[in-house]
Amino acid sequence: xxxxxxxxxxxxxxxxxxxxxxxxxxxxxxxxxxxxxxxxxxxxxxxxxxxxxxxxxxxxxxxxxxxxxxxxxxxxxxxxxxxxxxxxxxxxxxxxxxxxxxxxxxxxxxxxxxxxxxxxxxxxxxxxxxxxxxxxxxxxxxxxxxxxxxxxxxxxxxxxxxxxxxxxxxxxxxxxxxxxxxxxxxxxxxxxxxxxxxxxxxxxxxxxxxxxxxxxxxxxxxxxxxxxxxxxxxxxxxxxxxxxxxxxxxxxxxxxxxxxxxxxxxxxxxxxxxxxxxxxxxxxxxxxxxxxxxxxxxxxxxxxxxxxxxxxxxxxxxxxxxxxxxxxxxxxxxxxxxxxxxxxxxxxxxxxxxxxxxxxxxxxxxxxxxxxxxxxxxxxxxxxxxxxxxxxxxxxxxxxxxxxxxxxxxx
Numbered sequence: 387x388x389x390x391x392x393x394x395x396x397x398x399x400x401x402x403x404x405x406x407x408x409x410x411x412x413x414x415x416x417x418x419x420x421x422x423x424x425x426x427x428x429x430x431x432x433x434x435x436x437x438x439x440x441x442x443x444x445x446x447x448x449x450x451x452x453x454x455x456x457x458x459x460x461x462x463x464x465x466x467x468x469x470x471x472x473x474x475x476x477x478x479x480x481x482x483x484x485x486x487x488x489x490x491x492x493x494x495x496x497x498x499x500x501x502x503x504x505x506x507x508x509x510x511x512x513x514x515x516x517x518x519x520x521x522x523x524x525x526x527x528x529x530x531x532x533x534x535x536x537x538x539x540x541x542x543x544x545x546x547x548x549x550x551x552x553x554x555x556x557x558x559x560x561x562x563x564x565x566x567x568x569x570x571x572x573x574x575x576x577x578x579x580x581x582x583x584x585x586x587x588x589x590x591x592x593x594x595x596x597x598x599x600x601x602x603x604x605x606x607x608x609x610x611x612x613x614x615x616x617x618x619x620x621x622x623x624x625x626x627x628x629x630x631x632x633x634x635x636x637x638x639x640x641x642x643x644x645x646x647x648x649x650x651x652x653x654x655x656x657x658x659x660x661x662x663x664x665x666x667x668x669x670x671x672x673x674x675x676x677x678x679x680x681x682x683x684x685x686x687x688x689x690x691x692x693x694x695x696x697x698x699x700x701x702x703x704x705x706x707x708x709x710x711x712x713x714x715x716x717x718x719x720x721x722x723x724x725x726x727x728x729x730x731x732x733x734x735x736x737x738x739x740x741x742x743x744x745x746x747x748x749x750x751x752x753x754x755x756x757x758x759x760x761x762x763x764x765x766x767x768x769x770x771x772x773x774x775x776x777x778x779x780x781x782x783x784x785x786x787x788x789x790x791x792x793x794x795x796x797x
Contacts, residue, residue, distance in 0.1 A: 394500065395419070396423055428573050490523055505532060518707075611737075620726075624637050697718055704718070
């Protein structure tokens with residue numbers, strides 16, 4: 387049953403069927419004044435239709451918020467995450483996960499601005515997004531009321547949604563009449579496709595699933611070489627041209643798309659307990675993480691680099707599970723950011739048929755010394771005889787264990 391005393395609610399609104407039904411349902415079930423918030427995160431869709439549709443559904447112009455968040459998204463969320471080289475379960479670049487805290491943050495800001503006492507989202511009760519949204523809401527405004535319609539209403543099928551929409555004169559796109567082949571979430575970092583025709587993990591995805599990339603087979607037979615410049619761990623330029631964070635990621639997306647880079651077919655462990663199959667496309671992000679790791683290989687001390695690799699799975703899991711605004715994520719971020727002070731220079735990559743291969747790197751802060759690694763005369767920079775003592779000291783415990791084992795075997 388709807389909770390009483392909800393007077394005004396801020397809804398994360400896309401303009402699609404689900405959130406349009408939610409908008410009307412909030413008005414009818416709660417009798418609440420609805421404020422819509424639509425975020426432009428670079429999903430590649432025109433957002434003005436969402437504004438027009440909200441007006442059509444009776445939302446006052448002053449209660450419709452449409453914001454371009456592309457630069458903030460990449461600068462304050464994607465780039466900090468990429469400083470950590472974050473991969474969930476070793477492969478997933480967290481494109482959906484990292485967008486949710488920003489949307490939630492803006493909803494809370496709008497709620498405070500308009501005096502709303504509740505926020506609402508369109509995430510289902512089976513997925514991770516409900517957790518991500520709501521953990522962020524509560525972290526930013528502990529007393530906020532949260533409405534999750536998919537956990538409350540009885541509109542449990544696409545048919546029921548369409549019937550509700552028709553009964554309340556909600557416009558329905560023609561391709562929404564019937565079962566959609568799969569669901570898509572997209573932003574400037576990635577697109578993800580899940581459900582329906584993708585639910586059987588044994589079946590190869592149809593080519594129509596892919597939104598952001600050519601197939602490697604269709605990619606050009608000639609490689610593309612790109613140079614990415616870094617400062618303090620963040621990418622700042624492509625082929626010598628300084629670009630804003632969102633513009634830079636869009637440029638890398640275009641390069642990745644043309645060369646078939648960034649496809650991932652994954653079975654992952656959701657935070658809520660089930661496994662799910664998703665098809666992800668992260669063209670620019672795949673190039674960026676390869677370049678960033680190459681830059682770190684030249685500029686990070688071994689101890690710092692190895693510690694970062696140990697921390698990364700925990701950091702990635704925090705983002706996946708919705709704990710962006712947690713103290714532990716912020717603590718890890720502080721350590722990661724401290725490690726990036728000298729992660730600057732340029733990395734060259736060859737993009738070819740689904741691969742982003744590092745072919746060169748240079749930095750004014752490089753820790754690489756040709757004098758130390760050369761096979762030629764090193765002029766005393768490294769005395770190879772010193773290695774004998776180093777090896778014996780490291781072997782001491784192994785020799786001790788071996789002697790004990792031999793003694794035990796002799797009885």
